[in-house]
Amino acid sequence: MKPMQARHRALAFTLLTLLSGFGAAAHAADAPRPGGLQTLMIRSQANGTMASHDGVVEALRQTVIAAQVAGAIVQLDVKAGDRVKAGQVLMRIDARAAEQAATASEAQAQSARAALQLASREFERQQQLFKQHYISQAALDQAEAQFKATQAQVNAQVAQLGLARTQSGFNIVRSPYDGVIAELPVNLGDMAMPGRALATVYDPSALRVTANVPQSLGASLAGPSRWLIEIPGINTADTPIVPTGAQLLPLVDASSHTLQLRLNLPAKLTGVVPGMFARVLVPGVPGAAPALRVPRSAIVRRAELTGLYVLDAKGAPLLRQVRLGAAQGESVEVLSGLTAGEQVVVDSAAAARIR
Template sequence: MSALLPLPRLPLTALAVAALLGAAAGVWPGAGIASAQGTAPTTQPSRLPTAPAQSRGTAEQASVDGVVEAVRQTVLAAQVPGAVVALQVKAGDRVKAGQLLLRLDARAAEQTAAAGAAQVRAARAAQDAATREFERQKQLFDKAYISQAALDRAEAQYKTAQAEAAAQLASAGAARTQSDFYLVRAPYDGVIAEVGVVLGDMAMPGKPLVTVYDPTALRVSAAVPQTLAAKLPADAKVQAELAGAAARITPVRTQLLPTVDPATHSQTLRLDLPPGTTAVPGQFARAWLPVAGSGDARVLVPAQAVVRRAELTAVYVAGADGKPLLRQVRLGRTEGAQVEVLSGLTAGEQVVLDPQAAARIR
């Protein structure tokens, strides 16, 4: 029986120790590392800053869309046919009352007016001759050199010449007036809104040539539904809001037309703007009506919580498990750092103030 030789003592490295401990525990080295690499760590939703959607009481104002109109806006048209031979204004020019805007070819009318003036001069010469003859006949009659019949004939000739002179004068005046129709002038101080012709165009009676409006007299015209018009108080303090304006405008006069449009079932509301208001006809506007109890409570959220992606407008709402949920909303007006939510959110819900951080959480 041979004796057992003792095994040499080898130094235990850290890997060997780990292998021995893992064998005792039933786990081999590398198993835990492979497991960690094969399974993604679960990210727990961190606590994101949130704010509640606030309720701003009952909405006591209703808004309707409108448009800026000129109280005085005139479309100038030709009264006689003729070619446009002079065009002295363009769109956007400021003009004075009586200023010449364009001129039509009036050569035929000018010749007619000249002929009328010549006929007036001839009629006046005949009237002067008849007047002198009548005076001589009167002197002869006073000396009993002529009969009453001769005097009557001289008086008749005098009155005939006088009537013919008056007729020729009226005819010449009509010819001059006709020639003035070939000149288109500004009816009042204003701004040229549109020029509908160019040099050489043929103007016909009733054809629009130039549109001019008075910039000192503007108003907002809005179509108010009958349901809102019925709730308007008699002394309603209506306000106007212009596109791009920082503040609302209090009109100097408010008028609700009594007629109702049968197609839209709405009434026209006119708000006269104060003089000096910077606006142009056709500009978008909004009329704010103080209608008590016109709607539900308004919901406001911080503007920084709104997410805009292409055509999507949404906010992240904190769910029951703390995870943010993207919810589409429809927005209204912006009031300072807050924006009104018309639909998609109720008051009291928590919205995430950092949408970018919420988007990274799955």
Template sequence: MTIGNRMNERLNIQAAMPERVRRGLLALVLGAVAASVAVGAEPLASVPVRLDSGGAAYVAEGVVEAVRQTVVSAQVPGVISQLGVKAGDVVRSGQLLLQIDARAANQASVASSAQAEAARTAFEVASKDYARQKQLFEKEYISAAAMERAEAQYRAARAQADAAGAQAQASRVQTGFFTLSAPYAGVVADVAVTLGDMAMPGRALLTVYDPAVLRVTAVVPQSQAERAVPGGKLRIELPGAPAAQRWIDPAKQVWLPAADPATHTQQLRLELPAGTRGVLPGTFARVHLPVAAGAAQRLFVPAKALFRRAELSAVYVIDANGRAHLRQVRPGPVAGDEVEILSGLAAGERVAVDPLAAARTR
């Protein structure tokens, strides 16, 4: 069959169709095309980044630190022969933490003490001899040269006794380096060695901190530090703490009198009230710093527009052509159904309300 015959056959079939059937098929085709065009052209739901220029606080990220935290290190080499604590233990001031094998040092101390005792005995003999020679010289029984020799021997014996005594004292002090005790009452945060390890001078062995005195250290840009309200009430937020302990008023605040020349930031230290419980060093914190009106330019997006995966926080930014681009941001505190964006966005940009729908269009 030729092509012309096939076309004629199709035309005859279409002609044989009832008019109502042909109109129905045409409507179905046109409807499907219109639906496909509408789906492909449907824009993503998006909202502009909201700018709040009248914010009264700047939010700075910080970390909880122990005011007193000590890394206990070895001053002498030796094998760790006793380890009396583990991470998390509460210790009292002067409690034994770790013992280094000190047998050789103890023997050296005993030898130094014996040498010091011998030197003291020799000095006593020299003192008595000098006293006798002095009496003989006064009666003119010996010459001046003999008297000078006796005085020189006396002074030499005294110097040797002093040197031996100092050496013995140094040996006794050194034996104390083999016993490491808690410098104050606190908590053992970390134990970096095990029984039988070799301790070397300068090697960190344990970390102890005082839980009674904690502070939050935050890094604030100089532009915001200069606009801080003098005497303004600062607040500390602990996002991971229970609701009753999430907000804390600091007992004391201190601005370090130096700025980082590389990052142009200034460090703010806020001391937590005495008796604060359930807060550990290293905990993430936020500091709400009152600033002058109009100084803090705060950006907000809907909380549901924020896309989180593990440590990634991002939003889909819609460009002028309607395409979605994934961009990493640094989120701040949540305010109702919105979340503050600390960095990564600019005022006027649009973000996709549904990040999953935006991901499917890429």
């Protein structure tokens, strides 16, 4: 009987051990997340009232000023970011060769004028002699031809002089209109060559936002009042910019099936420059794609990185880069980098401390 009792005791001990293991596993599954982080399950939300399209700020007038003559840059009066007036001198190119060419052309023109005076007097004398029947008609014709040839040479020399003077003016680079120096890729002493870019000027009073929109929106949204503009750092979706004009180019891109939309910005917007990122917001668009929205407190901004903390398979917060869309109140739309059903940490600062 004693061996049988020993077997029963061993079996009971084994069962007790297994039950205690299952209890520990269940306790671990119910353990709170590290640091008590508050999370939010991301769900798709209806987005039938607002659609967003990425765009860029452009200048209606932007000019690349290029050199028309060769020579070293001997004077540079502006730098990038300076405001300039129409006709203001931006830089000067060494003009000694052009000035010498103009001087030579002027001397040749004076010589031609002197020759023309002599030919004119000779022709007058030949006409008087012909009237007195001292010379033949052939001699008179020869004198007239000599006079006309000399006159043609004078016209050619005067035209050459005008060309030389015009080319000497190319050595002075001026601003074509009131604007801002956007780029200055040359320095004092650099060699200017015909066609080389010397400066880029744009007019800050006339800016626009250009974006590509689906062709399905083109027919229904033709007026500027149907579009709104958000420029991060300048305004938000709660205070959008209303464009002063809109233009849909009548050409559909065959690869993306989109139309190019151009929205004119109001004049005198502070801090807006060409190249800035912008969003074109389309209110009242039926059937817009579902949106993923997260609270503003979940967003992490570090230099050029925009992201949020998402729980991985082990429940640990993992920083992930995302691309944001329009903001509405205390929530922000996530365009990419996040999928429905994922857990997002609401307090990004708390998640950073755990990491």
